[in-house]
Amino acid sequence: MYPGYKTWGAVVAGANPVAPTIRSSIKVKTSETISNDFAWAREKMVQEQIIGRGIKDARVIEAIRKIPRHSFVDAGIVNRSYDDGALPIGEKQTLSQPYMAARMTEALALAGAEKVLEVGTGSGYQTALLAELCFNVFSIERIRALARKARALLDRLDYHNIAIHVGDGTIGWSDHAPYDAIVVTAGAPAVPKPLLEQMAIGGRLVIPLGDEQSQLLTRITRGTAGFEEEQLGECRFVKLWGKYGWRA
Numbered sequence: 514m515y516p517g518y519k520t521w522g523a524v525v526a527g528a529n530p531v532a533p534t535i536r537s538s539i540k541v542k543t544s545e546t547i548s549n550d551f552a553w554a555r556e557k558m559v560q561e562q563i564i565g566r567g568i569k570d571a572r573v574i575e576a577i578r579k580i581p582r583h584s585f586v587d588a589g590i591v592n593r594s595y596d597d598g599a600l601p602i603g604e605k606q607t608l609s610q611p612y613m614a615a616r617m618t619e620a621l622a623l624a625g626a627e628k629v630l631e632v633g634t635g636s637g638y639q640t641a642l643l644a645e646l647c648f649n650v651f652s653i654e655r656i657r658a659l660a661r662k663a664r665a666l667l668d669r670l671d672y673h674n675i676a677i678h679v680g681d682g683t684i685g686w687s688d689h690a691p692y693d694a695i696v697v698t699a700g701a702p703a704v705p706k707p708l709l710e711q712m713a714i715g716g717r718l719v720i721p722l723g724d725e726q727s728q729l730l731t732r733i734t735r736g737t738a739g740f741e742e743e744q745l746g747e748c749r750f751v752k753l754w755g756k757y758g759w760r761a
């Protein structure tokens with residue numbers, strides 16, 4: 514929790530919260546103060562959760578420092594925006610933990626010129642992170658309401674290198690393939706075959722693989738001779754539903 518946040522818009526404790534003496538002590542924050550509070554919280558998150566846990570890619574760190582994560586969560590939980598955990602975004606879905614978004618993005622090894630496919634737009638936070646680090650992002654979300662909300666927010670934040678499609682991301686987006694990097698932000702029982710087919714030679718695919726309870730973050734690299742797989746650690750994601758994911 515960052516300084517002063519709890520007093521924002523809150524009624525100061527007292528027996529009668531509508532008594533004039535109490536109302537006069539309400540502290541109304543200006544938008545500048547609120548934005549400073551978030552900058553403070555974001556820097557603390559970067560230091561403790563990102564750099565402190567071993568994220569080294571300077572471009573990833575800078576992008577996380579820049580993106581207003583609090584814009585991607587609902588007003589009722591905005592005070593938890595920079596907490597060390599996943600957050601609800603509606604439709605029984607989550608915005609991933611900051612460290613996990615950073616870890617997955619770092620594992621894609623983006624230099625700036627890549628075409629990236631993201632499966633699972635969610636709130637659009639990681640989409641923004643990718644958009645800061647590559648040439649263009651194609652993102653697929655199966656829940657229309659989330660896709661619409663993310664699109665509107667990313668437009669407001671002035672991202673012009675993102676295309677969002679509503680559909681089943683387990684079949685990929687063949688129109689724009691091959692991709693230099695693919696990230697799947699939901700847990701899959703196995704690697705969806707179409708995603709392997711849509712990888713460029715030299716491309717990287719990062720995906721959580723496992724059962725419903727826990728998964729292993731896995732990076733697959735496509736070489737001229739075939740695919741190589743590395744395990745990057747344990748994680749826990751919501752399910753990847755679809756033709757090549759979990760079936761309802």
Ligand code: SAM
Nearest residue numbers: 608633635636638639654655682698753754755
């Ligand atoms: N990275 C996102 C963010 O920053 O908010 C969080 C993604 S959330 C953990 C996983 C998302 O994957 C959900 O929004 C869910 O609806 C979506 N999803 C699940 N299966 C999908 C599929 N087959 N195609 C596209 N999106 C899918």
